[in-house]
Structures are given as structure tokens and as C-alpha cells.
Amino acid sequence: MFIGVGATKAKKASLSGENAANVYEAMEYLTAIQKKNFKTKYDRKFDFKDLNVVVIGGGDTAMDCLRTAKREGAKSVTCLYRRDEYNMPGSKKEYKNAMEEGVDFTFLAAPKEIILNDNGKAIAVEIVKTTLGLKDASGRQKMEEIKGSETRVKADVVIMSLGFDPAVPSFLAENGIETNSWGGIIINETTHETTTAGIYAGGDCFRGADLVVTAALDGREAARSISKALLK
Numbered sequence: 735m736f737i738g739v740g741a742t743k744a745k746k747a748s749l750s751g752e753n754a755a756n757v758y759e760a761m762e763y764l765t766a767i768q769k770k771n772f773k774t775k776y777d778r779k780f781d782f783k784d785l786n787v788v789v790i791g792g793g794d795t796a797m798d799c800l801r802t803a804k805r806e807g808a809k810s811v812t813c814l815y816r817r818d819e820y821n822m823p824g825s826k827k828e829y830k831n832a833m834e835e836g837v838d839f840t841f842l843a844a845p846k847e848i849i850l851n852d853n854g855k856a857i858a859v860e861i862v863k864t865t866l867g868l869k870d871a872s873g874r875q876k877m878e879e880i881k882g883s884e885t886r887v888k889a890d891v892v893i894m895s896l897g898f899d900p901a902v903p904s905f906l907a908e909n910g911i912e913t914n915s916w917g918g919i920i921i922n923e924t925t926h927e928t929t930t931a932g933i934y935a936g937g938d939c940f941r942g943a944d945l946v947v948t949a950a951l952d953g954r955e956a957a958r959s960i961s962k963a964l965l966k
């Protein structure tokens with residue numbers, strides 16, 4: 735058996751104001767517009783025409799949200815990313831395409847709070863400017879906030895796109911399949927076998943949110959191991 739259940743649990747920023755009704759998770763928005771494009775029933779609250787849309791995050795999912803909002807007729811679409819252009823995880827091609835479509839990018843901007851009006855509706859995102867210093871043990875440049883650089887970005891709608899963690903279905907533990915501290919399935923990286931013999935895993939549920947090519951590679955390598963085990 736091979737498990738490839740992906741990583742589907744949206745990460746949270748734990749910002750004050752992020753539970754406001756006009757603050758959405760990326761997949762809620764993308765799923766609604768997908769339904770609209772397929773001419774099936776969708777929630778009209780996701781019609782962002784003529785609105786100022788702010789997307790927090792800089793991965794591939796953020797790029798999809800930015801470009802979708804632009805095509806859906808938003809008045810302005812702004813990406814807030816806390817590191818710089820070079821460190822942004824999303825594909826460079828999609829970044830370029832988003833720029834061509836008119837998306838604004840604000841780099842080195844860490845969100846601090848979602849500002850709400852008296853009715854509890856999000857009206858802006860407070861950001862603090864950041865600077866990148868020396869690389870840490872993981873090889874990533876350390877990010878520091880610049881004190882006193884707080885400013886606000888106007889928003890009629892905020893989309894949170896901060897990445898995904900594995901959802902960890904209960905059948906894993908029930909079958910002795912161990913996961914690590916962030917919910918990734920533990921495998922033997924040579925054979926792709928999990929901690930339960932005869933059960934293999936790969937893709938985002940092992941790596942964390944990653945790429946189609948790495949998931950395909952895991953599937954191929956696991957298939958080779960399964961084949962070998964069956965021929966023994």
C-alpha cells in the first residue's frame with residue numbers, strides 16, 4: 735500500500751484580526767473560483783471585483799490567488815512577503831507572470847495585525863518592514879524587523895496563503911505509522927517504507943508542502959521498492 739494524502743492543513747499566522755469575515759484562506763478562494771469557472775454553484779462572497787485584495791505569503795498558492803484575483807477584476811492586488819524577491823518560494827515564472835498581469839509586490843514586509851473597523855471587518859493589514867541578515871544554520875538569511883517602520887496596507891479582502899502542513903489522518907497512528915513533530919509521515923528514505931512494514935508513503939505527506947515533481951519522484955521510487963519487495 736502507498737499513502738500519498740498530501741499536505742492540506744492551512745498554516746495560521748496567529749495575527750490579531752485574522753478571524754474577520756473578510757479574511758479568507760487561500761484554498762477557500764481558489765476552490766470557489768474554480769467552481770465559478772466550471773459554472774457550478776459557488777459562494778458569491780468570493781466575487782472580489784473592484785476590491786482591494788491583499789494576499790499574505792509568497793508561494794505558488796499565493797501566486798495562484800494573486801493572479802486569480804486580478805483576472806476576477808479586483809481593483810488592486812498586493813502580495814505581502816516578509817523576505818525579498820530572491821528568497822520568495824513561489825515559482826519565478828509565476829512571479830513574472832503575476833507582475834505582467836499587474837499584481838503589486840511588497841517585499842520585506844511582515845504582517846503584524848489585521849486592522850478591523852467598528853463592525854469587525856478587515857480594512858487594512860499592518861506591516862513592519864524587515865531586513866535580511868546573515869544565514870542561519872538552515873542556510874536561510876535571518877530576518878529582522880525594523881523597529882518604527884510600521885505602516886498599513888489598505889485591504890477590502892485579505893487572503894492568507896502561508897503554506898500547508900499534513901493533516902495527519904487518524905488511520906496512520908491506528909496502523910502504527912509514525913509521524914514527525916510537524917505531522918510528516920516518517921519513511922525510510924531509500925525504500926519509502928513507513929514504520930509499518932508493507933506500507934509506503936511519499937509526496938507532500940512526507941516532505942511537507944512541496945512540488946509536483948518531487949511527489950512524482952517519490953511515487954516512482956516507492957513503486958520500485960514495492961516491486962522489489964513483491965518479487966522477493
Ligand SMILES: Cc1cc2nc3c(=O)[nH]c(=O)nc-3n(C[C@H](O)[C@H](O)[C@H](O)COP(=O)(O)OP(=O)(O)OC[C@H]3O[C@@H](n4cnc5c(N)ncnc54)[C@H](O)[C@@H]3O)c2cc1C
Binds near residue numbers: 798939
Ligand atoms: C493552490 C496550489 C498551487 C500549487 N502550485 C504548484 C505549482 O505551480 N507547481 C508545483 O510543482 N506544485 C504546486 N503545488 C504543490 C503541488 O500541488 C503538491 O506539491 C503536489 O500536488 C503534492 O502531491 P501529493 O500527491 O503528495 O499530494 P496531493 O496532490 O495533495 O494529493 C493528495 C490526495 O490525497 C487525497 N486525500 C487527502 N486525505 C485523504 C484521506 N484521509 N483519505 C483519502 N484520500 C485523501 C486528496 O484528496 C488528494 O487527492 C501547488 C499546491 C497548491 C495547493
